[in-house]
Amino acid sequence: MKNIKTILLSGMLLAASGVMTTSCSDLLDLSPVDYYGSGSYWTTEAQVTGYMDGIHKHIRDAADQHIFTFGEQRGGIYKSGTATDGNALYGGNIVLQNFDKNNTGVTNFGGHYGRLANINLFIERVTNADYVGEAKKKYYLAQAYGLRAFIYFELYRIYGGVPLRLDVEVINGIIDPEKLYMARSTPKEVMTQIKKDLDTSMEYFGDVTSFDPYNRGNKKSYWSKAATECLMGDVYLWTSKVTTGDNPANPADLAVAKKHLESVANNYGLKMLSNFADVFDATNKGNSEVIFAIRYAEGEATNGVGNFTYVVQGEVDKKGYRADGTSWNDPLRLNRNGMQWYEYIPELYQLFDEKDERRDATFITSYQKDEDGKLVLWGTHVCKNLGILNAEGNRVYCGDQYFYRLPWVYLSLAEIANMEGDNAGVEKYINLIRQRAYGDSEGVWDTAKYAYKAGDFTQNELAILHEKDKEFVQEGQRWWDIYRMTLTKGGKHLVFCPEANLKNDGNPILPETESYKLLWPIEQNMLDKDPAIKQTPGYEEAEAAK
Template structure:
């Protein structure tokens, strides 16, 4: 943990107003009594906490998709080396962990801890309603970070203080052992329930989809409790972590965690959210802040762009590309101007799981043949826009959208023993995907395992690049009651599962050696020693 705290001392807070960035003062200023004395400072600090989150916009895809075996792990269709190994080829070891320092989220958590410490007390410059709203955001965002850490590493250090702002301190006081997985999950539940309780009735509206809200808390709560219902990490006696273990493997109409998840999800139904009629409209410049978005990270051509260029063809090399029928495209069919080199690309067997009638296929991928022999595809959700002779990768990054609510409700109903309700939620997604071809693709409820598979495939097609699949593979179950990460049919284009059962420990990630060397209290995950 020592390195974590040093990085906080060196980090500056970045604040956003809408999408306008301003530099703030050094970190130690925010721990002083000079800062926390007026409402505008609280607002500014919370905006900075959201800026912290935007800085981590790649985290959902890195931790939630890279390991799910749908990305090319060596050379792209255009002959360019990919980014992402050893994650994309599932070759993580204690010396090659893919990510460093718990994905470097502890400085972000420290900022939230500092905020809570200074706002969750008697203050006379904010009303109780105003203070509650900001605390609802803070506890929700802290639960968001810790839930990613828990699903990725198991038990982690639970840091709730901001000691580095308290003046001179013995470095050994900053050492902190990992809590057990059970303790970590209980802490996350406590935080998300605090977040829910702090939001007032007046907060149950979306004023800004770039801000954490009551509805973001409800969706995260559903994710936490659904995970709790279906996955146990290690055993209560474990001092750090064990494998993710399947727990709910069949119908249980009285499962309290699933019932809690369902209740949270229903709080988002019949509110101000709905599916956009056309899936492709979600990803256009005009589609920003649409009625399907519950929470998103803002990108703006005049302020900050994202990593979209890494997902598109190299314009300089694309002159001889054709469509899949052999018709020549021309030098730059998507009008990207300067895109490339292509560094992330989805595998063809994954793209082939889409039916041709599924409108999500062309809205998600731009397919081509390169030099008449290599079939490839660009992921289009982050295509951005061309303006004034320049292409900007300024697509917003969705964190939560309403389609997820519907498919999570399908999963809840399946676990609670209501297969017809499960199928109805799946079909709400398919109606948009297939349009007037829907009746040919209508889902008819099957048994528990059939429905789990249908949910996985629907999530695979719906949430490409949104950081869902790896966690879906760990949570959803096959007919043997085992996570789909051990099922060959979920490993598209292969006869082998993504993980064999002797590699079950790899459901969790290893802790990198710098963390282990920096804090003698931290222990490695089993299997990686």
């Protein structure tokens, strides 16, 4: 693939900063020498540590893409068209499922092959390194294999079969462009490699259950054994329910998912906080329910939450009211550091019960007045994970983004319990989440009023979905949930069922006639330039049928 070739041919990663160049114009004139094999790098433990820092920086670079583009925008919870604040909303084709070879949502496989090239190089160089102690070497390799599995699992869920690049032969001096073409492996081949990498990660972690075994103060922002076990739960739950190409769903995988998720819940000292908002307090990073976090800080990178807020002196600021009838007047103190390029549908806000503390910790809503002076819901604006006001009074979006935290483990275990027909387990795990949501910390948890009482499979599955809808706004779950979860055991996936559509208009998020769109298409530019790459199944047939 031309884009992958460009990345690989330019594989001079600046390990200290984690920046990888993407232009091959200079390197093509150089002799085929492995620059990483010289005496200038791969000689000290500090270089290994710095390189792993760079790999984590690359994961941060893709965090918004992972959470919002891939994890949420297709899930039926985003508005399209015009925001309440008057802006033209971004990502309309993705939100509306408008995909073809000219509208692919993302290009170049989401940029993941540059990240994979760096991980592959790390694995090759560190595996045989004699300048790193054996325990640290295994720890770093465990991280590398876990992160490679994480990226390939994302690619698998997005595209199905993808090129399976596991070596660094280009960096080793092979610059024959014909050797850089690589066809898409089958979904089964990709998943086999993902599970193999996960097993290797577990083997290398061994009995290291600490989130920071070498006291680097990372506050759970480095990949850990708990993260690998979460990913194993994620992967095996997925493959127990979802068929992708030549890789059929295997119900036996459910037991593997359960084993690893129960291990995460019981073996890593994790505990839910008593107050939902405290989980996302930027002064409380790496708290007891966090498992793997993407780190942000003032003066470094910031998260994308500001794109879900509002513009000071925009339409809402000029004409809007708060729920108590007072004028808008910048209630989140954004101080001109906000925008509304994305907006959640009002039905998502309305899903919350008034007593659910997650509602007001997630959203602030704007209102207009009708002709009778009555307040009418106007727009939804995110207040979750807003970061801090710095010493100058400026809003800084430096709250960490979470890929895995303990409530995700609990609700995944609820989904597994539902598959097993274990209603007691469904109730147990849903109610662990609801107890906090309805004020357990204030002693007002009313079991009779707020506890979930299990029903049949469909009722339980939808209850788990909607609990996740409320718990994980801006945490990249909704699309994968409706893709994986089913209306009946072994039946139709929720993405094809009106019951999962919060708009309650009788339509599914995606019609079954467009089921090929579950996987994303490859852009025409890549198809033109790489003869080995073929289009995602279904798109060419759909194009021909027009």
